[in-house]
Amino acid sequence: MSTKALIIGSGIAGIAASIRLAVKGYKVEVYEANAYPGGKLSEIQKDGYRFDAGPSLFTLPQQVEELFALAGKNTPDYFQYTKLPVACHYFWEDGSKIKAFAAVEQFANEVERELGEPKENIHLALENSRFIYDHLAPLFMHKSLHKLSTWTNPDALKSYLKMGKLGIFQTMDEANKRQFENPKLVQLFNRYATYNGSNPYETPATLNIIPHLEFNIGAFFPKKGMHDITLSLYELAKDQGVNFHFDQKVDEILVENGQAMAIRIKEEVIPADLVVNNMDMVNAYKTILSKQKQPKKLLNQPKSSSALIFYWGIERTFPELDLHNIFFSDNYLEEFDHIFHKKEPYKDPTVYINITSTQKPDDAPEGCMNWFTMINVPNNQGQDWDRVIAEAKKNIIHKINRILKTDIEPLIATEEILDPRSIELKTSSAQGALYGNSSNNKFAAFLRHANFSSDIKNLYFCGGSVHPGGGIPLCLLSAKIMTELIS
Incomplete structure (x- = not known):
């Protein structure tokens, strides 16, 4: 009889862990509270527009390809992507703008020509x-x-x-x-x-390790959109015999004699040889591990920032915009002081606009664009989010209008909103923090939960709230580290 592994959560790390364990010969069952896989890496479809709902930047594609190779599959049969010639378009209020070309020499020349910065x-x-x-x-x-x-x-x-x-x-x-x-x-x-x-x-x-990923290695785009990372790995997992159980909220990890033995869903007890937690670490200890010893130092660490996202269907195209676009604040220091210390968005926020219809035209009706319009905001600490959202929308629209010299509000044909409250509700991320604990001190890397439990045998952890951190590449690596720890 094969060894049974139960995974709690089907975020991208949970799916990757299921593939790796299945390849190692485990019988893998994944239990997911939502009706769909992917966690934050999901999508929204509304009124003829499609939006990638969560992570929008794709780097280190080899971490995805490695999973197909492990399973003996050909990546293009499941998943295809292309390298972006321009990583991002940057705009400032004074009219300055540059393109972050993928070719470093071209980017250096652009910066020297447009901003006077020596290219060396x-x-x-x-x-x-x-x-x-x-x-x-x-x-x-x-x-x-x-x-x-x-x-x-x-x-x-x-x-x-x-x-x-x-x-x-x-x-x-x-x-x-x-x-x-x-x-x-x-x-x-x-x-x-x-x-x-x-x-x-x-x-x-x-x-400053991060620019290496985007420039020296490259930024990429999945040909079917970011959500296809989820869908393709989900299909690969199923092909490896992994069983997924949706709308199945785990209530408890059962521990006997210091060892994870089973999970409980309502009155049903499901035995396991090992348990993998892909749920946010903080909320996991508060709920499904509430009876176990609590790592209080880790649980009490400050959390990362969150996001406020407006998914807008725009009834016009803007040729000056590309896949990734940044409209910078005039006072970056003040903006971050508001986010991390005053716990409120700044009145002049930096606005990020992701437009997948520039690469995948069927994500919007003809002559239109799908704008994933985001600002960084504090995590949820009980702010009046309805007021915050209304003020932020007004400030975002004014900023876009100033820089693009347009009137964007009449062009918004449809809208969905994601804020820290709904992020926590949909993904169980503590306080709606996107990346678990913050990295605002030199010891932050050591203040993330390990990929295993030091107190409970056969209990492992993966995902953005544990080592090595958040974002698609690190989540995939967390699954790899975790699996390699299992003897």
Whole structure:
């Protein structure tokens, strides 16, 4: 009889974990509280428009391809993607704008021509990002930080000698001010802190690892949209014999003699040889692990920022916009002070607009666009979100109108809204935080839950709220780390 693994949650990490365990020979059952797989990586369809509901940036596609290779499948048979020639379009209130070309030399030339920043500064910054990645990725992204072997292997020993160059002892903003002359370039590279819900004026400069992924490796787009990452891996999992049970909310992980033995759904007890939790770590301990020892230090860590997203069907096209677009705030420092300290969105927010219809025209009616319009906001701490949403919408529209010299409100044909309350409701993310605990101090990497329980045998963890962190690549890597820990 094969060994039985139960996975709680079918977020992208849960699906990846199910594939990896099935390939290892486990009989895998996945229990999901929602009626669909994917967690945050889902979609919305309304009035002829399709929106990718959650993560909108695709990097490190090899983490997806690896799952197909493990299963002996050909990736293009399930999933296809293309590399973007331009990673993002950036706009400022004074009329400045640049295209972040995928080709580094082209991007450097663009920055020098449009912003007067010496192009060698771009090359140096991206080489520094590569250096951080080469030294930290093997340690922090691909291995458990909670095993002694990680710290005694040759990769770790080499990195110890480079700590001063890896940005651990300065903030992202401090490092970027040393790298660039133009404040707009500092702001652009500070933006990468938002990729894991952090504050560039507090988070360590080690997060300057992120530009390497976007520029030196590349940004990509799944040909059927981001939701196809979920759907293709879901199909692969089913082909490996994984069984999914939707609308099945787990009530408890049952532990006997210090070992996870089963899960309980209402009155039904389902035995297991091992249990994998893909639910947000904080809410898992509050609910399905409430009877077990609580890791209070981890549970009490400050949470990452959240998001307020307006999904707008726009009855017009804007040729100056592409897949990824950023309209920057004029006062980035004040914006982050509001998000992380005043717990309110800033009146002049940085606006991100993702438009998949630029790559996949059938995501919007002809002559229209599907705008995923987002600002970073604090996580839910009881704010008056109805008031916040109304004020934020007004500020977002005014900003778009100023920069694009248009009147966008009459063009909005349909609207859906996602805020921290609904993020928590739909995904069980504590306080609606997108990335679990924040990374606003140099020890943040060590303040994430391990991919295993040190107190309960045969209980494992994966997903954005545990090591190595949030975002599609790190969630997929959490499943890989977790599976490799299982003997």
